Amino acid sequence: SIFDGSSVVTVMDKNLIHQQVKLINKISHKDTEAYSYETTCPTKGAQWRLYGEKLENGKFAMLEIPIESIENTLDIVEKFFSYLVLLSVVIAGIFSVILSRNIAKPVAELNEIAREMGRLNFNKKYLGKRNDEIGQLGQTLNDLTTRLEHTINELQRELDKEKQLDVLRKSFIAQVSHELQTPLSVINGYIEALEDDLVDTEEEKKYYYEIIEDEASKMSKMIRELLDLSQLEAGTFRMQREPLDVTSLLDEISHKYEKIAQAKDIKWHYKNMKEKVMIMADVVRIEQAFTNIITNAFKHTEEKGQIKVLTFLRNDQLHLVIENEGDSIPEEELGHIWESFYKAQTSSGKAGTGLGLAIASNIFKVHQIEYRAYNTDNGVGFELIMDCLSPRNG
8 A cells, every 4th residue: 555644545456445444425427436435544434535446467456535635625725716706806996996096087087178168168178198098088178178269269359359340330330420411411501502592692602612512522532432441341342453663653642742731831751762663553542542641640740740751672672651740549549540440539539430541451451561550759650561573673
């Protein structure tokens, strides 16, 4: 026999087996049999599991294992699996917490950002630094909130501008109605006087007719300006642009306004380029724009005041500067004086319909001429910058 402390291997004949053991039960599986038995070896009442194979010499090789050893092994295996299950539950719980922190919390944060976007609150941003899909989604939400905020702000500005324009339009219509009503009232009054033969001499009649004609001309001019402005703003006004000697045009305009300045007791200071400078322009419309700027300067220059008109070349561009002594324009209104239907208010209380400058600005835009208004130490200035066909001449 061979005994290793837990099992015994013996070689004996079959009869000897049955004489020294008490059979408890028999286990059969296919051609194999195993026995549970009780023996006095190594101690009385010991139970063993026996497995035997018949050898070639007719004897049997037997493997005997104590049942107590098997049960101990099963207990150990059962405890091992119990501990393994418990450990698995603990590990699963830990992973659940980790996943909750790494996935559930960021997802909840992204959901909150989306809710705030629905309330048009774009201040909440995703601040995570993840490089996975959640991080990409957070960055996408950030980009989306930025674009939405920008778009909504732009729409709000446009809405505010439309509201402001509507207010200005109503104010302008009221002012134009007043401006038209004034000459109409004068014309009606003089016509009634003529119809009722309230005018005695031919000289008085001639004077009345001159007044009527003058007032009618003012109305006609205002209506033409309104039509021009409407076409310019709608982009339906046709321009016939061609090479134009702008220095010669300015000389002609200066000659006309020099006499007006003398009549109004205003100092006229004019300094133009001596050489010819060519630009591409519609001569009628560009003269109209220049005239509107200069007329505006006369309107806001007091008696004994001065108007300066000068030109100079810089970087192949002609600069035209028109400055007048008089009231300044409030800084917050400087950017608005070019707008359609804008009624500018000067510090002295003088007001204008805004037609002349609105028409001029639209003509400058079509000709791609840069323009700006600014306050000087003792008045207001306008600067126009035009691209030349060549640095010196055409």
